[in-house]
Amino acid sequence: MSPRTSDQWDKIRREKRQVILDTALALFAQRGYHETSISLIAKEAGISKGLIYNYFESKDSLLNEILSLGLDALIKDLEMEGNESLTKEKLVRYIDITFLKLQENPKFYQLFFSLIIQPRVLSIFQDKFFTQIIPLLSLLEKYYKAKGNKNSKAKAYLFMAILDGVGVDFIANRENFPLEEVKKLVIEMFT
Amino acid sequence: MSPRTSDQWDKIRREKRQVILDTALALFAQRGYHETSISLIAKEAGISKGLIYNYFESKDSLLNEILSLGLDALIKDLEMEGNESLTKEKLVRYIDITFLKLQENPKFYQLFFSLIIQPRVLSIFQDKFFTQIIPLLSLLEKYYKAKGNKNSKAKAYLFMAILDGVGVDFIANRENFPLEEVKKLVIEMFT
Amino acid sequence: MSPRTSDQWDKIRREKRQVILDTALALFAQRGYHETSISLIAKEAGISKGLIYNYFESKDSLLNEILSLGLDALIKDLEMEGNESLTKEKLVRYIDITFLKLQENPKFYQLFFSLIIQPRVLSIFQDKFFTQIIPLLSLLEKYYKAKGNKNSKAKAYLFMAILDGVGVDFIANRENFPLEEVKKLVIEMFT
Amino acid sequence: MSPRTSDQWDKIRREKRQVILDTALALFAQRGYHETSISLIAKEAGISKGLIYNYFESKDSLLNEILSLGLDALIKDLEMEGNESLTKEKLVRYIDITFLKLQENPKFYQLFFSLIIQPRVLSIFQDKFFTQIIPLLSLLEKYYKAKGNKNSKAKAYLFMAILDGVGVDFIANRENFPLEEVKKLVIEMFT
DNA sequence: GATGAATGAGTCTTCATTCAT
DNA sequence: TATGAATGAAGACTCATTCAT
Incomplete structure (x- = not known):
């Protein structure tokens, strides 16, 4: 009911961010950067495409x-x-x-x-x-x-x-x- | 304008094929595979896009x-x-x-x-x-x-x-x- | 921490609504309607995205x-x-x-x-x-x-x-x- | 059988280009620039999305x-x-x-x-x-x-x-x- | 053989909107 | 009431590939 505390948001963000990073690393390594689409990363991470852009500016910056x-x-x-x-x-x-x-x-x-x-x-x-x-x-x-x-x-x-x-x-x-x-x-x- | 012999045609084919291979190698090496489009290869080789498919089945097979x-x-x-x-x-x-x-x-x-x-x-x-x-x-x-x-x-x-x-x-x-x-x-x- | 009267709540609502309207007008005029995102309005108004939808049905109705x-x-x-x-x-x-x-x-x-x-x-x-x-x-x-x-x-x-x-x-x-x-x-x- | 002459290609290009320009103008004027998608222009012009980019660099340059x-x-x-x-x-x-x-x-x-x-x-x-x-x-x-x-x-x-x-x-x-x-x-x- | 217009699936990215808290 | 993470539909654009000529 009450809005989440700043700490809670932080935790959520950190964890989700890590999930994306891990998933992307695995896929980039396995299939190569170009052969890995953002869609695939999202699917593997069990999230929506859009959310990735909530955490990273672009596919490139995700790799970076x-x-x-x-x-x-x-x-x-x-x-x-x-x-x-x-x-x-x-x-x-x-x-x-x-x-x-x-x-x-x-x-x-x-x-x-x-x-x-x-x-x-x-x-x-x-x-x-x-x-x-x-x-x-x-x-x-x-x-x-x-x-x-x-x-x-x-x-x-x-x-x-x-x-x-x-x-x-x-x-x-x-x-x-x-x-x-x-x-x-x-x-x-x-x- | 005498009709070319089968051998001459063969030679022409082989040479054109080689031009495509050379051009593609140079571009793939210089820019990377994904950053090199078939269009660019055709342009650099001085031929049409379509012709490349006359010599190679696909971009992939060209790389192979x-x-x-x-x-x-x-x-x-x-x-x-x-x-x-x-x-x-x-x-x-x-x-x-x-x-x-x-x-x-x-x-x-x-x-x-x-x-x-x-x-x-x-x-x-x-x-x-x-x-x-x-x-x-x-x-x-x-x-x-x-x-x-x-x-x-x-x-x-x-x-x-x-x-x-x-x-x-x-x-x-x-x-x-x-x-x-x-x-x-x-x-x-x-x- | 005394509970606010209904009138006070009303005043707060009216004022917040006005802040959103003012901010949106400034941004729409400055950047154009399509170039202004709800996110930006929220940020400039110092509130959250979600809150805007508490006051207006949609971006369109905000403009209206x-x-x-x-x-x-x-x-x-x-x-x-x-x-x-x-x-x-x-x-x-x-x-x-x-x-x-x-x-x-x-x-x-x-x-x-x-x-x-x-x-x-x-x-x-x-x-x-x-x-x-x-x-x-x-x-x-x-x-x-x-x-x-x-x-x-x-x-x-x-x-x-x-x-x-x-x-x-x-x-x-x-x-x-x-x-x-x-x-x-x-x-x-x-x- | 024989490839098209340069003139024929030119005519095709000029005509198709004009079709795109006319269609786009009508739609931009009718619905506004942002409300008109490239997809819609293509559909109305009876061509594929991609073709528009064969004639114009971007939606922006089409407008220009x-x-x-x-x-x-x-x-x-x-x-x-x-x-x-x-x-x-x-x-x-x-x-x-x-x-x-x-x-x-x-x-x-x-x-x-x-x-x-x-x-x-x-x-x-x-x-x-x-x-x-x-x-x-x-x-x-x-x-x-x-x-x-x-x-x-x-x-x-x-x-x-x-x-x-x-x-x-x-x-x-x-x-x-x-x-x-x-x-x-x-x-x-x-x- | 040779051309380049045409296609369409696929890519990255944006953003209004929803919803659990 | 207020938050911002999450969604998903839609958009611009690319490019390997096809095909009529």
Whole structure:
């Protein structure tokens, strides 16, 4: 009878928003962005088309939000106390977490990789990506240099490429890819 | 105005077909599959929309053909006398060619990578892909085993992942990626 | 926290209703009817969307109400003791008020003129409009006939047309239109 | 069997384009711009929705084209050898044609007036309007000054306002408006 | 073979309106 | 009374595909 409190509205909004995000992520990853219509997302989420626009400005911004949140979470997990130099221990942990995340949330990575290569990548995506990747590359370079590697820059780039390559190949061929063994090998060869 | 022979007609058909394929590849790579309309392909190729349907059943089959032909060419270049065992020399050559191709035709790889991850495409693609990749993985595994690597299977997969990862990263960040140095490092670490 | 009397409730209702009407009029005039959403009216009025439907049946009926009230006010201002015959003095006053209103509230007139021409609105509107205009035309006709005008009916219609035309042109080109001078001329030529 | 010649295509295009323009004008005038959907235009024109977009970029540009063509035609008919000064004869002719056009094509005028007042007038419209109206006002002013009118500027503006006012009123009340008589009166009072 | 007009299903998006609280 | 989430019908627009010539 009495109108809902602000808190109640907030909760409803947050929850519904999350439902939409989850549904959209699953579908985008599974079928690709273009092959996923707003109608389908609505149907899968059990809501009306219009409601999606109550929570997101456009299909595009829905994607942006998914990527942004996903990247933030990813980054947060992988954070290694920025400025300090890298230790072997930290690097091993970084690799561990990366492989774990990949295994836990392949859908997100599938979406992630499919978009990172698209000719017109979303700007938010590229920004966030580079502001995180560049410092990491720099840390890695120092690390390898300290270990006596001649071409430490190349090794840093190669290391990052490996993480991406493993991601792509694991997604493309999840049944056969020996993720655990490969992880061990990466740790062995790159730390 | 003498009537053309059957052979001449054939030649004309083959050439026009090739024009369409080339134009479509360039546009798909440049703009993405969905952002490229049949109209645009026709305009760029200097022909009418309708004519494309004279040569290809659908937009989809046009893409399939492009991928199929591209993959064939790629495989052909990289072929290393199938059954025989792998030598260090051969592997180095394989790496060389892979990096060279990547550098020569990044647009082409961009299309490939962007599509390889798409679920829909994967299925079309996987057959051909795996019939080529699996034997290669097997060769690599033997090679590494012969070299005394404990986990030769993982190393074979890792090697393939590296090639993909380098492709993805090089495409995503062509200005900064130290392709030549990375290649040297790959040769050093994986042959 | 004493319970409000019925009168107080009534007052609150009337005031809120007026807020909605005022806000809607301002927005309709400023942006046009179709470009103004109920959401926007609610936001500008500082209330919720739903509440508007507590006071008005539909967007359409809200517009109708605005027009109806506006027209009533307009008529009231311009009223010249109905039945009696028209004098030069009264006609001058009528012109004065018309031009004054136009100057004071051009937005309001903009809405009026823009809607008066719309076929859909015309029908809603015509009844009220014509029951007011026809008598006025008749008074004017008598006035001009008494002054010896040959074609008094045409002159009456022309006079009304002038008021509309001045309204339209003044609204369309407010910076340049010499309203005051034109008024003098109208008085000179039509009284 | 053989493909159509360029001329044939041209004819088809021109004719179909005209059908769309005519249908759209009738509907826009009858129901208003916003109340007329592209679907309806297509249905009335006996073609598919999509085809309209083969001929016009958007609903907006369709309207623009209608107005642009209509104004051009209007202007052409009303043209009075620009630079020269105005004579009584020319002015009478101008009034004659204006009233005639109004009678012949009330639909266009209805659309015209309904749009000229809209808050957001189309730019093309305003441009054309002012480049035609300003010079005419200037000619009129000279004409009235030459005739000894004290306030020739106001009279010029008033004259233009009358034409608009007559247009609006005639459209709003076509059955009763004594167009012919009013025309005579305008000629009498303003030439 | 070649053309491009024509189709129509499908897409994203808007917004008046309803309704549970 | 007041709220704003939720609905769903409708709108503009796109584009792969067809077909008469």
